[in-house]
Amino acid sequence: DTAVSQTPKYLVTQMGNDKSIKCEQNLGHDTMYWYKQDSKKFLKIMFSYNNKELIINETVPNRFSPKSPDKAHLNLHINSLELGDSAVYFCASSPSHSNQPQHFGDGTRLSIL
Amino acid sequence: SQKIEQNSEALNIQEGKTATLTCNYTNYSPAYLQWYRQDPGRGPVFLLLIRENEKEKRKERLKVTFDTTLKQSLFHITASQPADSATYLCALPDSGGYQKVTFGIGTKLQVIP
Numbered sequence: 001d002t003a004v005s006q007t008p009k010y011l012v013t014q015m016g017n018d019k020s021i022k023c024e025q026n027l028g029h030d031t032m033y034w035y036k037q038d039s040k041k042f043l044k045i046m047f048s049y050n051n052k053e054l055i056i057n058e059t060v061p062n063r064f065s066p067k068s069p070d071k072a073h074l075n076l077h078i079n080s081l082e083l084g085d086s087a088v089y090f091c092a093s094s095p096s097h098s099n100q101p102q103h104f105g106d107g108t109r110l111s112i113l
Numbered sequence: 114s115q116k117i118e119q120n121s122e123a124l125n126i127q128e129g130k131t132a133t134l135t136c137n138y139t140n141y142s143p144a145y146l147q148w149y150r151q152d153p154g155r156g157p158v159f160l161l162l163i164r165e166n167e168k169e170k171r172k173e174r175l176k177v178t179f180d181t182t183l184k185q186s187l188f189h190i191t192a193s194q195p196a197d198s199a200t201y202l203c204a205l206p207d208s209g210g211y212q213k214v215t216f217g218i219g220t221k222l223q224v225i226p
Contacts, residue, residue, distance in 0.1 A: 004156070040218070041200070041218060041219060042216075042218050043157070043202065043216040043219075044216075045213060045214075045215075048213065056213050090156050090157075092156070099144070099145055099162060099164070101147060101149075101159035101162060102157075102159065102214070103159070104156030104157050104158070105156050106154070106155050106156050107154070107155070107156055
């Protein structure tokens with residue numbers, strides 16, 4: 001069983017479109033994250049939710065909107081896609097108490113044409 | 114937030130030798146430090162966590178040290194194998210809590226048979 005699963009794995013779309021990426025974890029974790037890994041391989045946090053509540057919101061354009069319908073799911077919706085949004089987006093989860101490692105999905109590679 | 118320095122140049126090493134990767138940080142001393150492995154097309158996978166009061170941590174062929182005076186962690190892989198080839202990232206918690214960690218850019222290790 002995949003612990004953290006993201007769909008789709010690849011997403012190719014045109015500039016200006018709206019798209020969503022879905023993430024589900026079956027580890028029973030309370031905290032979920034979205035990261036962006038750019039072409040330079042730098043992994044940067046975007047959002048974090050704890051029990052469906054937004055707790056980390058980094059400097060991300062308003063075009064990015066996360067939604068957590070329950071603590072096992074964290075989706076990412078992106079409006080009006082731009083060329084600079086091309087990257088790999090990773091979902092991760094961890095238990096809510098500190099020091100615990102994060103478990104990552106295998107990423108969604110977003111390519112904007 | 115924390116500034117992390119990892120040698121982004123690739124490290125090539127002969128099979129059977131010990132690989133040593135460096136993670137330096139420049140701001141506050143973190144309560145712990147984590148190391149992750151990332152393979153191409155996959156998400157990072159947690160390897161080891163070392164706390165500020167621990168000088169050394171081992172797991173099979175892996176060893177991590179943590180020197181809060183030097184603000185440095187070293188990650189060693191003994192008897193390296195081609196299967197150890199991957200990118201290794203260190204991650205440190207942010208002082209703000211909420212389990213936000215900052216990842217280094219990672220060092221790509223290539224073990225040559």
